[in-house]
Each structure stands twice: as structure tokens, then as C-alpha cells.
Amino acid sequence: MAKKAEExxxxxxxQDVKFIRLWFTDILGQVKSFTVTDSELEGALKNGMGFDGSxxxxxxxxxxSDMVAMPDPSTFQIVPWRPQEEKKDARMICDILTPEKExxxxxxxxxxxxxxxxxxxxxxxxxxxxxxxxxxxxxNDKLPEILDKxxxxxxxxxxxxxxxxxxxxLCLEAMGISVEYSHHEVGSSQHEIDVRYTDALDMADSxxxxxxxxxxxxxxxxxxxxxxxxxLFSENGSGMHTHQSLFKGDKNAFFAKDDKxxxxxxxxxxxAGQLRHSREMSAIFAQWVNSYKRxxxxxxxxxxxxxxxRNRSALIxxxxxxxxxxxxxRAELRSPDPACNPYLTxxxxxxxxxxxxxxxxxxxxxxxxxxxxLSSEERKELEIESLPDSLxxxxxxxxxxxxxxxxxxxxxxxxxxxxxxxEWEDYRIQLTKYExxxxxxxx
Numbered sequence: 001m002a003k004k005a006e007e008x009x010x011x012x013x014x015q016d017v018k019f020i021r022l023w024f025t026d027i028l029g030q031v032k033s034f035t036v037t038d039s040e041l042e043g044a045l046k047n048g049m050g051f052d053g054s055x056x057x058x059x060x061x062x063x064x065s066d067m068v069a070m071p072d073p074s075t076f077q078i079v080p081w082r083p084q085e086e087k088k089d090a091r092m093i094c095d096i097l098t099p100e101k102e103x104x105x106x107x108x109x110x111x112x113x114x115x116x117x118x119x120x121x122x123x124x125x126x127x128x129x130x131x132x133x134x135x136x137x138x139x140n141d142k143l144p145e146i147l148d149k150x151x152x153x154x155x156x157x158x159x160x161x162x163x164x165x166x167x168x169x170l171c172l173e174a175m176g177i178s179v180e181y182s183h184h185e186v187g188s189s190q191h192e193i194d195v196r197y198t199d200a201l202d203m204a205d206s207x208x209x210x211x212x213x214x215x216x217x218x219x220x221x222x223x224x225x226x227x228x229x230x231x232l233f234s235e236n237g238s239g240m241h242t243h244q245s246l247f248k249g250d251k252n253a254f255f256a257k258d259d260k261x262x263x264x265x266x267x268x269x270x271x272a273g274q275l276r277h278s279r280e281m282s283a284i285f286a287q288w289v290n291s292y293k294r295x296x297x298x299x300x301x302x303x304x305x306x307x308x309x310r311n312r313s314a315l316i317x318x319x320x321x322x323x324x325x326x327x328x329x330r331a332e333l334r335s336p337d338p339a340c341n342p343y344l345t346x347x348x349x350x351x352x353x354x355x356x357x358x359x360x361x362x363x364x365x366x367x368x369x370x371x372x373x374l375s376s377e378e379r380k381e382l383e384i385e386s387l388p389d390s391l392x393x394x395x396x397x398x399x400x401x402x403x404x405x406x407x408x409x410x411x412x413x414x415x416x417x418x419x420x421x422x423e424w425e426d427y428r429i430q431l432t433k434y435e436x437x438x439x440x441x442x443x
Contacts, residue, residue, distance in 0.1 A: 004073035005045040008092075012038050015078060018087040022049060022069050023208070024094045025108055027058030027412050028287065028419065029341025031208050033091075034069075044071055048097060058415040059096075059106050067104060069094040075205055080174040081216045093205050105411045108343035112204055115347040115407065118354060119246070126247040127350050130197030130330075131207060133338040134238035135214055136231055137161050137189050141224045144231045146189035161191055168217045169193060175213065177206045187235035197243060200346045207240075207342040229286070229337040230293035237294025237301055240338040243319075244349065245330040246270065255329040261309065261366070262329060263318065268363040271307055271316055271331050273356020274349060275363075278305050278315060278335065280401035281352060282387050283394040283420060285336035285345045289427040292390050294337060297372045302334040305385045306367035313371040315387070335387065344408065344416075351407045392424045 012020070021035050022044070034051065036044050053060035053067035060067065071092040082089040096107035103110045119127055139145040147161060165182045172179055178196035185192045193214075195206060211227055218225035230237035246253040246266065254267030263271075274281075286295060294301050308314035317332045336345050355361075371384065379386075388394035395417060398404050405413045 008045065008073045008076045009042060011076065012041060012090065015088055015090075016086050017078065017090045019089045020044075020071075021079065021089060021091040022071055022094050023091055024069055024096055025208060025341060025343065026056050027106065027108055027341065027344070027416055029108070029208070029339075029344070030057065031212060032056060045073060048094075048101075050099075053096075053104075053106075058412065058419060066099045068097040068099060068101065070097050070101075077175040077209075080171045081213070081220060093208075105409050106415070108341055108412070109201075109204070111408055111412060112201055112343040112347045114409075115350045115354075116200060119350060122354060122357065124246045124248055124253060127200040127346075128197045128245050128247060128330075129200050129203040129346060130195070130243040131203065131336070131338075131342075132192055132194050132239070132241045132243075133207065133210060133227070134185050134190060134192045134240070135225055135227045135338060136187065136238065137164065137191065137218060138224045138226060138231070141226070144226075146232075147223060148184075149188045161189070164217060164221050164223070165191060165193060167221070168214055171213045171217060172210065175209055177209060185236070185238075187232060187237075190236065190238065197245075200350065204342040204346050207338075211338070227338040229288065229291045229339055231290075238338055239294065239301060239334060240336040240340065241332055241334045242336055242346075242349070243330045243332045244353075245327075246353075250327075252327050252329050254331065255326045257326075261318065263363075266357055267318075267329065267331065269356040269361050270353035271318070271356070272361035272363040273353045273359075274316060274331070274333060275305055275307060276361055277348075277352035277355065277401075277403055279385070279388060279394075279397050280404050281348045281398075282335070283391065283398040283416075284348045284404065285333075285340050286387075286394065287340055287391075287420065288337075289391045289423060291337050291339070292388070292394070295335070295387055295389070303386055304367075304371040304379065305387065306371060307331075307363070308366045308368050311366075311368050311370065314367055318366075344412070348404060348407050351403060355403060390424075391420060392428065395420045395424060 018038055019035050020041055021033050023031055023033050025031055048068040048070035051067055051069055052065050054065035071094050075093040077091055079089040079091055095109055096104040098104050137147050169179045180194045180196050182193040214225045254264055256264035295303055297303055302315040306314045307316040309318050315335055399417050
């Protein structure tokens with residue numbers, strides 16, 4: 001780490017970096033930032049920078065508010081959307097510490113680090129993730145006015161956002177994030193840029209960076225980008241389908257050559273763990289009241305708790321195996337949305353899977369039928385449960401979850417539940433246009 005700090009100081013001098021932004025997230029995943037100058041950087045790398053934790057959502061009470069942001073030198077990147085000629089900007093992502101320089105239990109990044117420690121104790125070296133973040137471009141942040149009426153994979157003049165995606169990809173790659181491909185998504189004005197899989201902590205850092213980059217480039221083009229899960233009533237919502245695998249060294253622990261699904265016992269138990277705990281995790285990977293407007297049947301969003309190989313109506317999909325591509329064996333969890341806190345979401349996903357491995361959960365047979373076409377009686381007969389249908393229901397389930405409490409720790413768990421209960425109550429008492437239009441004329 002000391003060597004990396006020296007490299008950062010050298011790069012700052014050589015690249016004429018004047019301002020260094022220090023990033024971290026609150027417990028809801030919103031990026032917080034403050035800036036130091038190059039002259040303060042050496043001290044910041046050595047001792048961290050103090051700040052008031054009582055002003056950060058979910059952090060400390062005012063009488064215990066002193067916190068330390070410790071920059072992680074490995075996350076240093078020049079900020080490409082700022083001036084590049086002289087006096088450049090850079091950013092580093094921070095770990096949050098107590099005044100005694102101990103890891104702070106309210107830091108979401110620390111929650112994911114703890115999950116990865118459990119994984120390593122169980123003999124695995126990597127938890128690889130490849131999320132697909134969808135989002136919309138609108139004319140502004142006041143009304144959801146679309147820019148185009150394109151659809152999936154359109155390559156026509158309808159896709160007016162090609163230049164926005166191009167500039168976004170260039171910025172992502174400049175910040176060390178590898179991009180696989182980009183395209184127009186199903187919804188009007190909906191888009192997706194897929195990043196190449198990497199280790200979970202790096203990927204969580206990349207997700208918060210991705211969201212900032214998409215929004216910054218949109219703003220430079222005079223439009224607004226949103227990761228709101230369901231901004232348009234009649235269109236598909238935005239998901240964050242997340243491909244995942246465990247590795248021991250360079251070997252994929254999910255792959256088994258002779259199994260009919262090419263899934264190892266480890267892979268099967270991992271998936272079984274996520275299926276069993278999916279209702280408990282729902283408030284984490286779909287944490288907003290709006291998230292449950294996306295999680296409804298008929299819009300390619302997973303609602304029913306089952307797994308499949310080709311069927312995208314299931315919660316978890318295991319893409320087909322191709323000879324010679326053993327390392328690509330993976331499980332795609334389709335329920336998270338791109339407005340979640342990635343550190344907490346990836347942590348609960350990993351713990352749920354590890355729980356399945358540790359306790360030997362049994363994986364049911366795959367469900368290859370279109371689950372949306374089944375009646376409620378047919379789903380009951382097949383013992384297929386559903387995700388919660390509202391944030392209120394999700395929070396009630398999460399509040400009883402020993403797994404989620406253990407993952408988050410008492411501090412984040414208690415404050416997260418409180419924040420989400422307040423959000424649900426505030427939403428629940430609102431009077432909507434729908435109610436006025438439907439009921440005022442007749443009641």
C-alpha cells in the first residue's frame with residue numbers, strides 16, 4: 001500500500017493534478033465527496049482526512065460524529081470529464097475509519113470486505129461479478145421526456161444517444177473500467193453499457209463510478225440520465241442483472257463437466273442459497289419504493305423465485321455451457337436494480353450463496369416454463385414463491401432476517417431498516433393523481 005501511495009504522489013506531480021476528490025457512499029449508496037489539493041495529498045494518504053459523520057445518511061450520531069476517510073491508492077484515476085490540459089482533477093475511493101483508525105462498521109465498503117473474508121476462509125479466492133446496468137436518458141430531471149422511440153439493439157436514427165454512449169465508454173475506459181459492449185435497450189430512450197467482469201470489491205467501486213460517469217456525460221450533452229428503476233409506466237424498468245461466479249485460483253468452482261447442467265455441487269448450493277434468501281435480500285437489491293414498480297410480471301423483470309437455463313422470467317438464469325468456456329459458467333441474478341447500494345447488494349448476494357454452500361442447500365429442478373403465463377394455482381402447485389410486491393412488505397421480511405443482520409452488522413442493519421420504514425410511510429400516505437382521476441368523479 002505504501003508503494004502505491006508513492007506511485008500516486010508521483011503521478012499527481014507528473015500529470016499536473018491539482019484537485020483530488022475523495023469518494024465514499026452513505027448506506028443508501030449515494031456517493032459523497034470532498035476535495036483536497038495536491039499539497040494536502042501526502043498527509044491524506046498517510047493519515048486520512050477527518051469529516052463530520054453525523055451529516056452522512058446512516059452514519060454516526062452528532063455526539064460521536066468524528067470519522068476518517070482513508071483514500072485507497074489503488075482506486076486513483078484521473079477524472080476524464082474535467083479539464084485535461086493543466087490542473088487536472090483525480091479521484092480516489094475511501095475506506096471509512098473511526099478516529100482510532102479502526103474500520104467503521106457503518107461503511108458499506110467494509111461490509112463487502114467482510115463478506116469477501118468469509119469467502120476466503122471457505123477456500124475461494126475470487127467472487128467475480130459482471131453487472132448489466134440499464135438506465136434512461138431524458139430531456140431533463142423534471143419530466144420523463146424521452147429522446148427516442150428506439151427498442152432493443154436498434155441501430156437506426158431512432159437511437160440518438162449513440163454519441164452519449166460513445167463518450168461514456170471512452171470515459172469509463174479512461175478510468176480503468178473495461179467495457180464489453182453497449183446497446184439500446186428495450187424501452188424507449190433506455191440504454192445499457194456492459195462492463196467486463198472483475199472481483200467484487202473492484203466491481204462495486206466500478207458501479208458507483210459508472211453511475212457518476214453516465215450522469216456527467218449526459219449533463220455535458222445537455223440531457224439527464226437516470227438509474228431510477230421504473231421511470232416510465234408503459235415501458236420496461238431498468239435492472240442490474242448480475243452475472244456471478246466463484247473461483248479457486250484460476251478454476252471456476254461453479255463448473256462440473258459431467259453434470260447435466262454443467263454445474264458443480266458448489267454452484268448448485270450457491271444458487272440454492274440465493275433462491276432461499278431472495279425474499280430477505282429484496283430490500284437490499286431493490287431498496288426504493290419505485291423498485292417494486294419494476295418488479296411486476298410482464299416487463300422482463302423477475303418476480304418468481306426459481307432458476308432456469310434459458311428462461312428469463314426466472315429469478316436466476318444459468319447461461320448455457322459452451323465447450324472450452326468452462327470459466328464462463330455463471331449464475332445471473334436478475335432481480336437487483338441499478339439504484340441499489342452495490343457494496344451492500346454484492347455482500348448479501350455473496351453471503352446468501354455461501355450460506356447455501358455451508359449448509360448444503362438443495363437446488364430444485366430448473367423451471368423452463370414462462371412463469372408469467374402460469375396461474376397462481378399452478379405456481380402454488382409448483383411451490384414457486386414470489387418476491388415481495390412492495391418496499392413495505394420487503395422491509396418487514398428483511399427486518400426478521402438473521403442472515404441480512406449478520407451481513408450488514410447491527411449498525412447498518414438498524415439504520416437501514418429505519419430509513420426504509422420512513423420512506424415507505426412517507427410514500428404510503430401520499431395522495432396520487434391516479435386516485436384523484438379515478439375516484440374523485442365517482443365517490
